[in-house]
Amino acid sequence: MSNLPETVQKLLESSHTETYVSPIPKEVLDSNKETPIIIGVDEAGRGPIFGSMVYCAAYVPVSFSESLKSTGSANLKYGFDDSKKLTDVKRDELFGYIWREKNTGYVLTGISARDICSGMMRYPPSEIYNLNQQAHDTTMAMINIISEELKLNVDHVFIDTVGPPESYQRKLEARFPKIKFTVSKKADSIYPIVSVASVIAKVTRDMHLKELSRDNNDENKPLAVGSGYPSDPNTVRFLANNVTPLIGWDPNFTRFSWNTTNSYLCDQNEKYKTLNIKWEDDYITTGRKRSKDGNNVLMNLEPSKTKGMLTIDSFYDI
The missing domain is CATH 3.30.420.10 (Ribonuclease H-like superfamily/Ribonuclease H)
Structure with missing residues (x-):
């Protein structure tokens, strides 16, 4: 270094x-x-x-x-x-x-x-x-x-x-x-x-x-993340092969606000074995569920009264 x-x-x-x-x-x-x-x-x-x-x-x-x-x-x-x-x-x-x-x-x-x-x-x-x-x-x-x-x-x-x-x-x-x-x-x-x-x-x-992106098991071997662009087949391959159920990928170098990463974590849970987390902020911000069926949620929904929904505070209590 x-x-x-x-x-x-x-x-x-x-x-x-x-x-x-x-x-x-x-x-x-x-x-x-x-x-x-x-x-x-x-x-x-x-x-x-x-x-x-x-x-x-x-x-x-x-x-x-x-x-x-x-x-x-x-x-x-x-x-x-x-x-x-x-x-x-x-x-x-x-x-x-x-x-x-x-x-x-x-x-x-x-x-x-x-x-x-x-x-x-x-x-x-x-x-x-x-x-x-x-x-x-x-x-x-x-x-x-x-x-x-x-x-x-x-x-x-x-x-x-x-x-x-x-x-x-x-x-x-x-x-x-x-x-x-x-x-x-x-x-x-x-x-x-x-x-x-x-x-x-x-x-x-x-x-x-x-x-x-160096491999934690071999710091002399960078991970094959490709260019990082969604059109790069090496990037797509890395995303698919290295997604983890809860965190997804290393937050130090991954942009979770991109639609591509969201699709793995929110829309394709069954395919990639990721946890289907329902975030309270998503209900408030977008007025809809972040799930594969895309069901609409009324904008006057009171998130605090909705069962089974995860908030930032409760996430850190897991």
Whole structure:
């Protein structure tokens, strides 16, 4: 574990959300932080069932930004692009360069699977903290660290949008009126600095998930969880072969608020031998039973008078 990048080590410190702040690049420090910088923001792991959603705000001096996508450097053929378009080898090469050379600064936040779920499953429904809100707040917190805590001279921020880009950009401009923003779709393919953030986020997330999913019986053998996407046959196979009757899967890296995991635990109890638990919050939140027949329940139901229903308090008394 000691050979892991600091970004991954930071995320492994807790099963909750963690943030890592890199050292400030020498060129920026040498100018007493007056060197204008640009920031790129992107994420990795929004859709998978397993692992954290990792956000990165990467920054470089404006003067360095044009060389990021160049392929003619003597030191490294940079070739930054959307991380999904790069091979694993190329992503690791680019990440290793950033890590070693320290000429790129970044703030990285890993929103843990546990915290993603606790936000999305809040009660009452008006308090639900959806994935877009979590992404927006995380992005603004990272920009705040760079601009207000580190007090760097932020010239422009480029962001791969979450939700409609126009409204998201207005939201950011209202929060940071002195900073220019460009929020767009496919920003990681258009703006090299967003590509840098994409690579850092993707490599960190992949390493973090690999560490989280190590086999308890053989820590040198990661579990075959696949990419974590519901369309990945390796992920589907792992879910089906490793579901336990009560807990399901390891809560440190599993998102139980996803419909895919819910189907194993709530809708396919007979097939996967999981316990059919009737949660009081489900009756209150959705007004229906979370079971395979999907029977409707009247919204004026008084859950406390309903027999055989499990509450959070009684769950911990089992």
